[in-house]
Amino acid sequence: MSNNRRPIYVSIAIIIVTAAVILWFKPDGDDKKDTNATQTLPAVINSEDNASLSTELATGQTAQATTTSSQSTFVTGLENLPRSLKGTQVDGDIIIDENKQLVVTEGLRRLFDYFLSALGEEEEAVIFARVESYIRQHTPEPAASQAVAIFNQYVAYLKALPEIEKRYGNLQLQATKSGELDLNAVAQQRQDVANLRQQYFDKPTITAFFGAEDDYDDYSIEMVKINQNKQMSDAQKQAARQNYISRLPNNATKESIMQQANLGELMARTEQMKARGATPEALYNMRRDLVGAPAAERLAQVDREDANFDQRFTQYETQKQRLLSQSADQTQTQAQVQINQLEQQLFNDTERKRLDGYAALQQQQATSTP
Known part of the structure; x- marks a missing residue:
């Protein structure tokens, strides 16, 4: 819904x-x-x-x-x-x-x-x-x-x-002076919520309704604690994260958390593989191993949609520049009318809202690439 x-x-x-x-x-x-x-x-x-x-x-x-x-x-x-x-x-x-x-x-x-x-x-x-x-x-x-x-x-x-x-x-805005999350305030709020739940529900209902949510909260807080630990190196923090996840009970919550933990690696690998010209099959296999087949298929669908949009955007930019170059032979208003018609032919309402931002991004990438 x-x-x-x-x-x-x-x-x-x-x-x-x-x-x-x-x-x-x-x-x-x-x-x-x-x-x-x-x-x-x-x-x-x-x-x-x-x-x-x-x-x-x-x-x-x-x-x-x-x-x-x-x-x-x-x-x-x-x-x-x-x-x-x-x-x-x-x-x-x-x-x-x-x-x-x-x-x-x-x-x-x-x-x-x-x-x-x-x-x-x-x-x-x-x-x-x-x-x-x-x-x-x-x-x-x-x-x-x-x-x-x-x-x-x-x-x-x-x-x-x-x-x-x-x-x-x-609480996200009420950070400490060093810009870190106030974990003491977080813990107190969670306790207040727990006390409130006890006023309305018995223990089995609390576990059923909020157990998975609490597991996610515990995980999130532990990750923040690790990230805010100034005494740990990056390698130690990564090891601490993996150790915490490995000790979680084997259930759907753990599976989802493991997928979340793999997100950073997923994004890094995807960028590297695309830069090397990896095939869609290779990308799918890598993603499947990290986040599972359903997510890998959804990401593959996003790749296909992006590729299709890129192709139409290239076609749009080519024809748009041609119309603008011919504007000397016609009024600027006529050229803009034709460009608007072109946009409606190639893109839906949602996609048309992306065009200006996407063009700016393409220009930025072009100027930053040697």
């Missing part, structure tokens, strides 16, 4: 500069799945999406989910979905055991996040009714009522989070 209006969660993961690139390496299991039937154990959590929710929750009053409100508005919870959810599949899952008791998983949190992402398009009370209807349509009792209760707790927890954020502000 795209265009989720979600604020930055109280998470230390913001200190990872390469977070945007890391999204490439998430497993395909992160895709939204329509759970039209309640699953029973055993089940595998499909993703570790650290989704966060809009602070719009903190500006309104809590609208508790009730059977009356949901049944009077929805049957399945999927009727008349808001624009941002149309055409998407319901993310998350509801797991029950053989006694029809709810088994809390990270997938349940993703299910809540999926519907709550529509805040701003729908009133809070409508979303509550939608969520309860969806749960009761797909889940037997007593698991259904248990899930509704946890949803109410989850929303109350999310509404309380901004107060902690307000107390600490942007």
Whole structure:
């Protein structure tokens, strides 16, 4: 689902500069799945999406989910979905055991996040009714009522989070005089968040909802500690990073962290191999070994798209220069009209926005190359 209006969660993961690139390496299991039937154990959590929710929750009053409100508005919870959810599949899952008791998983949190992402398009009370209807349509009792209760707790927890954020502000900006992250403030904020969670959830729910997120935070903080250690050489820091990762439990979180750790090497190798004229097959094999086949294929697709754009850009620049050189024989306005038509023929709306910046980059590279 795209265009989720979600604020930055109280998470230390913001200190990872390469977070945007890391999204490439998430497993395909992160895709939204329509759970039209309640699953029973055993089940595998499909993703570790650290989704966060809009602070719009903190500006309104809590609208508790009730059977009356949901049944009077929805049957399945999927009727008349808001624009941002149309055409998407319901993310998350509801797991029950053989006694029809709810088994809390990270997938349940993703299910809540999926519907709550529509805040701003729908009133809070409508979303509550939608969520309860969806749960009761797909889940037997007593698991259904248990899930509704946890949803109410989850929303109350999310509404309380901004107060902690307000107390600490942007920790990324509150650096020490040497420009380093204040790890003491980070640790205190994390403790405050942990205490808040304990007010709303039992320990199994905390582990299920936030366990993977906490693992990422632990990793991120440890990497910052290593980077800020003035007593260690670069080689020692690299060894310390590898040692920390090697001691992590073997799970999906570790696999993703290892992919992140390989990012720097991936970028360096890619640049070196392209400079040497490496074939697409050679690049794919190198990337597959570092970050896995799905990410390698996505990066290969990016290469193909970039190559296609470069080819069209070269064609565009050639014809543009020809039109400009002929402008003496026609008005400047006529030449610009033809150039605009050329842009529309060769590029889509998004690509046209890149043209000026891309041309400047090409010029910069040309002047800096001997």
